[in-house]
Amino acid sequence: MPKHRDVPSLQKLSLKSIGSLVVYMAPFIITKIQVYHEPQKIITSLQQSLDWLNKLLVSHVPYYLYDTMAVEVLKSVKTLIEKTKKTYYPHTSMSAFLTEMNVVVSLTEVVLNSHLKQIDFSEWPKIMRYVLYKKLHNMTGLENLNLGSCSGGWRTSEYDKSLLEGISTMKYLKSLCLCFDSTDIIVQTVGENCPNIQCLDLTSSRSVTDRSIPFLLKCKNLKELQLHRTSVSIEGLAQLIIGLPKLQDTGRCDEFGGVIKYLYQHHQNRGPFGLRKVQTRDLSTENLRLFVDMFPKVEYISLFHEEQISDLTVLISLDNLRELKLLSCAFYGDYLKQLLEVRGYNITSLHLEHVEEMDFKVLVDISQFCPKLKSLVFYNCDFMNNSSIPPQRYKLQPFLNLERIFWVVDSAISHLEFILMHALNIRYIHLGSSTGITHSTMVNVLNVNPMKQLEEFRVLYSSDMNMRTVELLLASCTNLKVLSELESWQGIMMEELKGFKEYIYSSNFDLDIRPTLSFST
Numbered sequence: 258m259p260k261h262r263d264v265p266s267l268q269k270l271s272l273k274s275i276g277s278l279v280v281y282m283a284p285f286i287i288t289k290i291q292v293y294h295e296p297q298k299i300i301t302s303l304q305q306s307l308d309w310l311n312k313l314l315v316s317h318v319p320y321y322l323y324d325t326m327a328v329e330v331l332k333s334v335k336t337l338i339e340k341t342k343k344t345y346y347p348h349t350s351m352s353a354f355l356t357e358m359n360v361v362v363s364l365t366e367v368v369l370n371s372h373l374k375q376i377d378f379s380e381w382p383k384i385m386r387y388v389l390y391k392k393l394h395n396m397t398g399l400e401n402l403n404l405g406s407c408s409g410g411w412r413t414s415e416y417d418k419s420l421l422e423g424i425s426t427m428k429y430l431k432s433l434c435l436c437f438d439s440t441d442i443i444v445q446t447v448g449e450n451c452p453n454i455q456c457l458d459l460t461s462s463r464s465v466t467d468r469s470i471p472f473l474l475k476c477k478n479l480k481e482l483q484l485h486r487t488s489v490s491i492e493g494l495a496q497l498i499i500g501l502p503k504l505q506d507t508g509r510c511d512e513f514g515g516v517i518k519y520l521y522q523h524h525q526n527r528g529p530f531g532l533r534k535v536q537t538r539d540l541s542t543e544n545l546r547l548f549v550d551m552f553p554k555v556e557y558i559s560l561f562h563e564e565q566i567s568d569l570t571v572l573i574s575l576d577n578l579r580e581l582k583l584l585s586c587a588f589y590g591d592y593l594k595q596l597l598e599v600r601g602y603n604i605t606s607l608h609l610e611h612v613e614e615m616d617f618k619v620l621v622d623i624s625q626f627c628p629k630l631k632s633l634v635f636y637n638c639d640f641m642n643n644s645s646i647p648p649q650r651y652k653l654q655p656f657l658n659l660e661r662i663f664w665v666v667d668s669a670i671s672h673l674e675f676i677l678m679h680a681l682n683i684r685y686i687h688l689g690s691s692t693g694i695t696h697s698t699m700v701n702v703l704n705v706n707p708m709k710q711l712e713e714f715r716v717l718y719s720s721d722m723n724m725r726t727v728e729l730l731l732a733s734c735t736n737l738k739v740l741s742e743l744e745s746w747q748g749i750m751m752e753e754l755k756g757f758k759e760y761i762y763s764s765n766f767d768l769d770i771r772p773t774l775s776f777s778t
Contacts (some may be wrong), residue, residue, distance in 0.1 A: 259737050262767040272326050274450035275318070276333030279310060279364055283337065301433075303363060310367040324375055325731050326369035328575040331381060334364045339382060362388060379405030390416060393423025402427070403434040406461075417442070425450045432456040439487075440464040441472075441753055448472030459482040460508065467493040474500045483508035491515040495523075498530050505533040509559075513537035514544045529553050538584075543568055549574040559608075562586035569596045576653065582634075589614045594622055601626030609633040616641040620675055624655035632661040633676070640669035655679040660710075665689030670698055678705040683737075686711065690718035696726045696748065703733050713739040715773065716746070723748025739769045 265273075269337040286306045293299045318326050341361050342722065345354050365381075365388040373396050378386050396402075404420075422445060424430070431450040436442065440461035444594040447454055448469075454476050459465050465487040473482070479501050483509045484494065494516050510516065512534060520527055528551035538561030540548060549555075554603060555575050559582035562569075570592045572578065579601055588594055593612075597604070604627045609615075615638045623630070633656075659680040664673055677683065678701070688694055694716060702708075723746065730737060743749055743757075761768050 258731055258735065259766045259768040260735070261765050265716050268322070270673070272329045275314070275326055275564055276329040276435075279314075279330050279367055280333045280337040280361075282306070282310060283357075283361055285363060287357055290356070290360070303360065307363060307367055310364075312743040313372060314368060315370060315372055320372060323372045327373055328370050330635045331365065331385070334361070335381060335385060337361050337364070338382070344615065365389065366392045367397075371396070375401035377403040377405070377436045379403060390419040390423075393419050394426055396423065397426045398429055399427050400429050402430060403432075404438075405434065405436045408778045421446050428453070430454055434458040435462070436450055436460045437462055438464075444469040445472045448475040451476070453478060454513060455479060456481040456502075459487055460644055461482075461486040463488050465489060467487060467704075469493075470496055473497055477501065477503065479504055481508075483507040485509040491519050495519045500530065502531060505531060507532065507535075509536040511538050511614060513548075514539040514541065517544050517547050520582070527551055533557065535559070536582075541570065541748065547639040551578075556580065557606075558582070560584070562591065567591065569593050570599075573598070573599045577603075578609075579603055580606040582606075582610070583612065584610040585612070587613045588619050594619075597623065597626040598694075605629050608632075608636070609638055610634070610636040612638045612765055614641075615639055615672075617672065619676065620630065620672060621651070621655065624679070625651065625653055628653050628658065630656065630659055632663075633659055634663040636663070636665045637664055640666055640672055642668070654681075657681060659683055661685040661687075663687045664692060664777065667691045668693050670694060674698060677702045677708075681706055682710050683708055684710050686715065687713070690745070692716075694719050695721050696723060699729060701724050703729055707733040709734065710736055712736055713741070715741040716741065717742050718745045719747065721748045722746040724753050724757065738767060741770065741773050743770055745773055749778045 264584070267543070286303065289306065290299050290302045293302060294405055312327065314330075315323075327354075338358075338361055344357075362384055365385045369392040376389070376396070377401065378389055382388065389510065404418075416438070416691075417440070420435075424433070424446045428450060430447075431453050432455060433447060434452070434456075436458060437460075441457040441464065443460070444465060447457065454477050457476070457479060458481075460483045465484070467488075467490050469489070470493045473479070474497065480503050482497065482501075482504060483506075491512055494507065494510065498507070498516070498520070514537065517540075530552055531554055532552045533554055534557040535552065535555055536559040537550075541561065549571060553575065554577055556577045557580040558572070558575070558578065561584045566592070568588065569583070570637060572581075573596060581604055584595065586593060590613075595609065601623075605624065607630060615635075623633075655678055656679045659676070660682060661684060662676060662680065664687070664690070666673070668691070671692065673688075673692060675740070678688070683706075696719075699722065714730060714734070714737065719726075726746070727740065727743070730740065743754055758770065761770060
């Protein structure tokens with residue numbers, strides 16, 4: 258059976274109580290400011306109360322717990338905001354309601370100061386984000402700042418002003434994410450004021466152009482720079498690769514072949530460069546040869562195969578290759594087998610998408626060529642419906658180190674069974690909606706491999722998996738923590754699922770059976 262939930266520690270309970278304390282103060286603050294009638298006095302009184310709470314938290318919470326405490330406080334404030342919204346009715350005094358909402362929302366800022374090391378704006382509703390942006394300049398100690406998509410692509414001068422004022426004070430900043438809304442001016446501010454910046458995500462920010470290049474080149478500690486769907490040119494990216502010696506990841510770049518060609522034709526400095534991670538889709542076989550010479554330290558490559566690439570064995574030269582993602586190729590015709598035979602020993606993650614010529618022999622080859630494989634993804638691959646694999650002795654135990662499998666393949670259940678029966682250390686299983694998995698499949702697998710290390714089991718659809726399947730999993734997989742998408746198992750009735758939820762709750766099992774909002778690799 259699953260493990261029981263742990264009793265919360267005193268530290269965890271104390272941190273949650275701080276959130277309760279902050280929202281508990283809201284009625285007292287409202288009562289205090291209601292004695293004033295002049296707007297300026299109301300604002301001053303509210304700010305004094307917020308400052309008092311801020312100082313109280315700073316002086317009584319250890320610095321190493323401050324970030325955790327801040328999240329608990331913001332969660333409590335979020336809950337209070339939602340609760341307060343529901344108190345409004347047509348007969349409610351609009352003035353009193355707005356005053357109460359203003360106080361409740363303003364509680365967001367009681368944790369925003371120089372002690373805060375990291376914050377993710379995307380976790381909080383828009384009504385709270387307004388306060389977060391307004392007080393950005395107070396968070397001078399931030400090391401990790403995730404602004405998400407800011408205004409979702411609809412920038413305003415008010416947001417720009419808050420961002421510029423805030424970022425200009427963050428000399429300790431190491432990571433910044435601002436998608437859609439980054440501009441050359443924001444990049445300039447980062448380059449001039451954030452000497453420790455290591456990770457910068459500017460994805461989909463069309464207002465970031467080559468004018469940002471001189472300021473990005475000032476960020477000598479940059480390791481990760483996401484420029485996908487910005488207006489930075491091939492020439493600009495080439496300058497960054499040359500001028501940033503610590504750069505390891507430039508994010509997805511569909512024009513990387515053009516970058517390689519530009520470096521080869523226009524620069525005497527042709528590497529070797531230090532990139533570790535490359536995601537692209539336009540490399541010809543010739544560009545691929547130049548690529549392995551210029552970027553010999555690459556550990557991760559995601560490559561969309563096109564007709565101009567005919568020989569994947571070129572990648573054999575990458576001694577440090579650990580993670581390989583290939584889209585749209587043929588296992589035998591494009592010499593993927595030969596690549597894995599030579600370079601597979603160090604591969605820990607393999608993602609194959611829309612790959613043809615797949616059969617049982619391919620699975621055996623992968624298991625023997627890649628003994629260190631921990632993560633395996635098959636997405637819309639074309640598996641041949643041949644007969645079952647004949648019994649044989651393997652030089653190495655197939656898939657012994659495999660921990661994660663993501664399988665979105667149509668009608669190849671015998672192939673899936675082969676993997677699951679041999680993956681003795683599997684921890685995460687994510688299966689798509691058309692795999693054909695059934696109750697009998699799980700009986701066969703668990704009879705051979707009890708999956709004692711399994712923590713997550715997600716199956717988007719099954720025609721007959723039922724509560725007996727659930728019982729089998731619970732009895733065998735004692736480390737199971739997530740059992741998701743049960744609503745899509747056709748053998749489970751809604752009443753049975755409701756009863757199972759109550760059983761999990763009453764038994765205090767540490768098992769999450771909620772459906773997921775997304776299903777991705």
